[in-house]
Amino acid sequence: MNIRVDKDVCTGCETCVTSCPYDSIIMEDGFAFINEYCQLCRACLSICPEGAIKEEGSGAGTSSESVDLDRYRGVLIFAEQRKGTLSHVSMELLGAGRRLANKLNTTLHAALLGADNNEAEELVRWGADKVFLCNDSLVRDFNDEPYTDLLSRIIDSNKPEIVLAGATAIGRSFLPRVAVRLRAGLTADCTSLEIEEGTRNLMQVRPAFGGNIMATIVCPDRRPQMATVRPRVMKKGEYDKNRKGEIVDIPLQAKTFKTSVIENIGDVSECGPGLQEAEIIVAGGRGMGGPKGYAMLKELSEAINGTVGASRAAVDEGWIPYSQQVGQTGKTVCPKIYIACGISGAVQHLVGMQSSDMIIAINKNPDAPIFNISNYGIVGDIHEIVPLLIRRIEEERSRK
Amino acid sequence: MNITVCIKQVPDTSEVRINPETNTLIRDGVPSIINPYDLHALEAALSIKDATGANVSVLTMGPPQADSALKEAVAMGADDAYLLTDRAFAGSDTWATANTLATAIRKIGFDLILCGKQAIDGDTAQVGPGIAEFLSIPHIAYVSKIDTITEECVRVHRLMDDGYDVVESSTPLLMTIVKELNSPRLPSLKGKIRAKKAEIKKISNSDIEIKENDTGLPGSPTQVKNIFAPESKKDRKTIEGPPPDQVSQLVDILRSLKCI
Missing domain, CATH: 3.40.50.1220 (TPP-binding domain)
Structure with missing residues (x-):
């Protein structure tokens, strides 16, 4: 896709210049010109009184090595823990993930790193059909390197179509690495997730420009579709103490890392919970x-x-x-x-x-x-x- | 030590608004600024330079007019400035942006890469860690304090949602910086004079040769489908009366919300 100005129609009125949030429309030889800073946000399309700004071509990610989308099925959530205890956002992701999985008529899996079987079973009760668990104490503390390795391996061998994680300090730190490694699309800080009618595409809504604007992001041509989700936005899954699911052990391969956590210091302020x-x-x-x-x-x-x-x-x-x-x-x-x-x-x-x-x-x-x-x-x-x-x-x- | 600081020129987002009727952005007179977090990253690099004599390069990817951001960085004390600009990079999402910046950084050379924790226009915080992955080096996000830094390793505080972690890492390394780390300096007069004469080195795709499918729109897995205004609060109510009455009504509201 490309957005360009039709010089035959442009009257040089400059109306569009200030409509661009990225300063990408400049005047050149009396005509508007869209330069390389264009983020294809489409903000200018409806602004031109002459209709001279046009959208052309197909969508993003139309890379030559096309991905067989049908090989990817299922929803995977990254369940976060701190000091061995599941974070709230993990249950919220199971709630959101279950809703999407039902809509897609597929399964809901969870990846849990650095916790034990009890916490994995808890994820099952909150709605996971299967939990991939690495209970190695080396990943109890958050460390980007092994977390990236483990989650990338789990995704690579199970090929989920959707991967969700919390938009927390942890999720926002290592999910970008996983997405780069897998060449997957990643949308940050989503506040709403829906499936597009007629396709299996995830429509990811997120605030931009400091929350003054909402944007819907899609990833039509690559899988998995990855998103970090804002804590406290999604509803928790339904808890069923009798729910049964499978727990799969994932071993840690490399045992030495370039970075290491020396200690955790809890919030010293007395301001209440985080x-x-x-x-x-x-x-x-x-x-x-x-x-x-x-x-x-x-x-x-x-x-x-x-x-x-x-x-x-x-x-x-x-x-x-x-x-x-x-x-x-x-x-x-x-x-x-x-x-x-x-x-x-x-x-x-x-x-x-x-x-x-x-x-x-x-x-x-x-x-x-x-x-x-x-x-x-x-x-x-x-x-x-x-x-x-x-x-x-x-x-x-x-x-x- | 060679330190590369990635900066971004952004619209001052506090002034960007959407017209709810036309769903278009209103940004008449919105100024462009250096992303505020990037100033903290630059300050961190300049303090290391002050202490050890490191060489500080600033790099931005953007349109030709982003050179004003680079000049400002030079005025603050950066040694070299690089502008990564090419139509081939247009429409890059965070994956493609990280790839493009990483490819340029590999060419420039680096021991330490510093970025702001996120840019205030997109707020994704994805490009920094993405660059580190492309370069196969470790990264530490949300650095709020630097304990020690040498040619071989660093020891820093990493801000977490429930406090902070003390983290050590070998170099080369990428760190993303939060505002707690420092207060950015102002450009000096000498710096401003230097910035005027400073050469901004332009890097285009012919210099770094990224494949067509690995940058810009074709290299971007995600795309923006549409933008719209956030919902506004419709049920706005003012609680009137003398303070005891106002408080009574407030107590009723808190009770109905099961707060009490």
Whole structure:
């Protein structure tokens, strides 16, 4: 495929030039010209008042060595563990994977590295038909090298059509290597996965441009179709304690690696569970006014079993550690409930949290942009509202 | 030591919007910047240069006008600047981009490759680890602290979702950098003068000879099918009244959400 400007139709009006997110449309000899920075995002196609911008040719990946797509069947998920315990996202991937496998009338498999049989059986109960397990203690800690080798081998010998992993620090680090090794398409950070009607193609929806734009990505001509999936977006699979499945042992081949993990240091902050795993986040901004405001938010988050988050302003002031920063230069989160306290809502913050299920904002300024994306807005002083709220929650608790 | 820093010129995404009626991007007057994470990668390279006298090369793949990003990097202190530009690279996804950059890096030579953790336009974080795989060298993603670095090995902190890992690796090596590692320096006056005269070395596909099917659109397994605006919150409500009433309503909402 190619996007080009038909010079016979182009009037040189320059309307398209600013429509390109990649600055790839330039004016040349009075005509628009699309240069090599074009990412084929199609943003310009409908913008031209003359219809001079045209899409030509076939799709991507039409490489000469074509892949026999029918040799690939089944859905494989990479089940993540930390310190031997399955991460939430593993169960969510089984939920998403089961739905896709049913739609494709195929099987759901899981790959588990560095955990033991108990965890593998747990994956079966959460919906896996078969689990490929490497229980070698050398892969208990995350290490890109053996993880890439093992997952690539599992994929190569089983030829799944779809491979899913969590868009976590682990998944986002080594899945790109697996995709390169297998020459497979990989889409990062998906928030929705569907099967295209009439084909077996996976339609992968992901945010781009800091969440201001959503894009649907497809990989029509190569297999497997690989995607990392945002934690807390997909529904967990159904747990059935009587479910039976097969567990296949996968031995580790090489035993020495160029990189090694010396130690793991857990989050030292007392802000609650990890931000990206949190179901409830109580976040503070400059409006907190200081470290005391942070203590207040911590109290609120503890009362409702949440985690404390922060805007960049609060982190830059040194009130809250960087590990808790939400936004473009911090973490992207999508909890069930996000309570924004004294956060005005700069775009850089909004892109990190706007996909939360429910957003509640408390801010003194009725015109704060945070209210535009909130389900509920309270115009008020957080130093008045939050202590009152904590007291009311405690009363509610003691009544039970 | 030869350090290569991969940078990308990106639109300042905080200003990119989509028109929900026409499904087209609105980016009038959106400035192009060096991807913010890449500045942290460049700063890491320049600090190593300050300490050991390493040679720092910056490399970008993009259109001819991306040379302004390279000049800015030279002004900050980079020694050599390479612009990888060719119509053959057009439409590259992360697989094809990683392959193209890796092929160029192999030609430039390297001991250490540094990248930002991700670019803020695509947010994929896939190109860095992809380059390492193409070059058959190890990588460490999300580096937040460098403990030691020598010609033979490094010891760094790798940010994880539940804390951080202390990781050691031999070189050659690729690392992707998070913003916690450092604060990027500003270009010096001397640097700016140097940047003005600096030669940007152009690399086209005739220099690196990647096969047609291994770069650009033909080399890209994935393609963008369409783009659209994210759903907006439709059920926006304002909670009115004096603070005790507002809090009562809020408690009701939290109760209905099973928070309390």
